[in-house]
Amino acid sequence: MMSAVELSQFQKDKLRYYFKFLEPNEVKTIDIHSTDRLMERVYKYTSWTPDSPNAHQCLEVHTLLFEALFEETDKEDGKHxxxxxxxxxxxxxxxLSGCKTMKHFPxxxxxIPKTLFNMIDRNEDAVIEPKELKxxxxxxxxxxxSETVLEKWSxxxxxxxTDNGHYPLNLDLFEQIFANFLFGRTPHGPGKYIFGCFKHDISSFQLIQQAPQDDDDDSSDMYANNEKRPRKFNVFFT
Known part of the structure; x- marks a missing residue:
């Protein structure tokens, strides 16, 4: 049996929002039709055509995600x-067991963060803007x-x-935020907001440029908690 890490309650809270995003059916179960339901919404929201590169990548990534999930449930519980x-x-x-960075994943x-970024960045200018996030x-x-509350939360x-707008919300930063979403065990950091997990208070933090960089590191080798530092930003939590 594969090794497993014990998820914190906060990680489960975040993943619950992600689960809901993936179009479970009326009995709150992800099934073989979840991909179609999700992509139907994606096409409508983004105006992508099914044969566009972004749509193709989104479909492929989520198909593989669901296949891996179903393989796991079949082994664990005999579900089909x-x-x-x-x-x-x-x-x-x-x-997540044994993983410290995104580069350890398939x-x-x-x-996944790239497909989400492209989904949010509807004007395709390579930067997510406040209205796009809302x-x-x-x-x-x-x-x-309400629209007022949604505006405030967004x-x-x-x-x-973005550290109060000091940094553009580009793909590089969004990938680091997604890593924090997956690895962060406490409410520190902005990753919880990707799927709108607003139930936890925002902790103050600061992004500082020009962190030490290793020549053999790359932008996908991102540390998602304060044990390690990401390539382009130091993330401090208080």
């Missing part, structure tokens, strides 16, 4: 191409609240992700 929320937690407890998993929360994450999330 279905997964409930607890299965989702178990899956990630195995995926290629398709490392592409629209993503409203239409794709489907946060149910601006808080954007400020957390």
């Amino acid at each position: 191409k279905t997964a409930v929320q607890e299965d989702w937690y178990t899956f990630w407890s195995h995926v 290629v398709w998993l490392r592409l 629209d993503f929360y409203k239409e794709m994450v489907r946060i149910s609240t 601006m808080k999330a954007y400020a957390a992700m």
